[in-house]
Amino acid sequence: MLHHSKPGRSRPLAVSAAVLVAMSLPLQAQTPPQATGSPAQYSAVPVTAAQIDHAVANLDALAADILERSGIPGLAVAVVRDGATVYARGFGLRRVDAALPVDADTVFLLASLSKPIGATVVATQVSAGVVGWDTPLVDLLPWFALSDDWVTRHLTIGDLYAHRSGLPDHAGDDLEDLGYARRQVLERLALLPLAPFRATYAYTNFGMTAAAEGVAVAAGTDWASLSRNALYGPLGMTATSSLNAEFMARANRASSHVPVEGGYSVADLRQPDAQSPAGGVSSSVNDVARWMALILEGGAPLIAADALLPAVSPQAIASPPGTMDARGGTYGYGFNVGVQPSGRVMLSHSGAFALGAGTTVSMIPSLGVGIVVLTNASPLGAAEAISATFMDEVQFGHSTRDWFAAYRPMISALMAPVGHLAEVERPETAAPPRATAAYLGTYQNAYFGPAEVVEQDGGLALILGPNRQVEVLTPWDGDAFTYLPYSENAPDGSVSEVGFAAFTDEQAQEMRIEHLDAFGLGTFRR
Structure with a gap:
């Protein structure tokens, strides 16, 4: 006003x-x-048809250049223009140890590109009158709760799809790393501290997953079936699935790769079913192009325009500007909503698995143009560089900067090892640990469940999670030990300190696990 x-x-x-x-x-x-x-x-920056033609014609050289500069095994690109797929091609290999080329039908893990696709599934149900973006989640999932009763009662599907619930960043991902199933993770979200409701933005895979679960219940089915029946089937996305087992069974599948000395190795370790609505979709660029065409047509003919529009409109400030002359970033319901230097609105989302996927999609509705780039390796900014360069050429007729050089250090930093002792040498003056018996036993934690410290091969080991993951404890300094976590949220090279404290009768009563203490919940007690 x-x-x-x-x-x-x-x-x-x-x-x-x-x-x-x-x-x-x-x-x-x-x-x-x-x-x-x-x-x-x-927009005061005109775009000609010839300009878009030129950008599409340059894609072969652009993708080949980024593939070579990044060293990743393979990628695929598709472009939609005025409702039709005008470019779709694969580059490189599906896996580094086999001569299997990527093509436009090769299926990749989408990682967080699952979010805007999942939001589109929700929009089909909003369009059908099954739910509204403003439907309270407890009306659909009476068992779901957050740590504040008032927030629980007022929390809507839209709040969770806009990451404005107050849950902390990536809430629940640590539980998934330990092997907890979807329902187990969602129930434990009630134990997490909350930031101010609808006043803060924090990216949460499992918050969004909770909303999707509620929509599926309202539709009388499970999420994977709802996605297939409401979106993938009607659009002819025959290579797309929300179940990891179906992805792994595909003949034309891109394996996930992680960096090793001298290149990449096949990992195929990521199993994202627990957070499938937020990160578990798999698809090809040909299939994603069909979805982009739907979005660029405003949802027609599958979704009513007023059901889709809230999803692609700003609902939360995702990245406030750091200076007066900087553009801020906003988030809709599952979509990034931004403004390009040309003044044009762009819908986008990237996806990343440290265990082997880097993806991105960008769409400019005013031009009817969209691009998707899927890669089969830990993210380096390759996908984003291809997309940004292409969109530069569409809008301005040339690339405005070396986008790979810009993105690579930013995204590589996000994939760095975690733990304050990563790449730190043990002190030469380190004290020896106490006798093994001082640490043995079972320690309890309401959020993470029990943790056992057991004797193994003359030393100590830590057993965590429902799958009883075994981590070898290495003495560090006195009552401090370390282990080497390796998971989606702890890339290779991560180190977690495990500190024992509160000794009674020469037995530790507390154990703090650094890697699990992001929300202050990493202390386990006998």
């Missing part, structure tokens, strides 16, 4: 931003020949 003061008048006057812009322009400048739609839709 804007406030205008005049003598003798104190009532505020509401004026829309679009009207204000129009009022500030000279009359002859309000409707220039090339402008259509409202001032809010106007």
